[in-house]
Amino acid sequence: MNSYRKDLHTWFGLSYSSFLVMPRVAMMQMPEKWKEQMSELLHQYDETINTSAFGVHSCFVTVKDKNNKFMKMPEELLNYRHPLQSTIHDLTNK
Numbered sequence: 374m375n376s377y378r379k380d381l382h383t384w385f386g387l388s389y390s391s392f393l394v395m396p397r398v399a400m401m402q403m404p405e406k407w408k409e410q411m412s413e414l415l416h417q418y419d420e421t422i423n424t425s426a427f428g429v430h431s432c433f434v435t436v437k438d439k440n441n442k443f444m445k446m447p448e449e450l451l452n453y454r455h456p457l458q459s460t461i462h463d464l465t466n467k
Contacts, residue, residue, distance in 0.1 A: 392432070394434050396450045396453075397453040398449070398450055398451075398452065398453035398460065398464065399464045399465075401453055401456075402456075402461055402464060434446075
């Protein structure tokens with residue numbers, strides 16, 4: 374396995390981002406084994422990190438278009454329970 378695949382910093386790119394956000398609709402398309410592993414890692418994270426240490430109760434996500442203008446969250450990313458086949462295709466085909 375290439376070392377870049379083990380470097381968490383690569384997921385933040387050349388930015389000063391403080392958060393990593395992944396759409397649930399895309400994650401639900403992954404194989405069961407992957408979802409189980411991801412769930413286990415998230416539980417380990419939750420058991421280790423006290424995210425409420427600074428009084429934070431919750432966060433929310435906003436989206437911007439290619440011109441860096443705020444926009445409404447696309448319905449395709451919100452509909453994780455019953456995604457359209459075209460949404461699945463667009464998310465899983467690079």
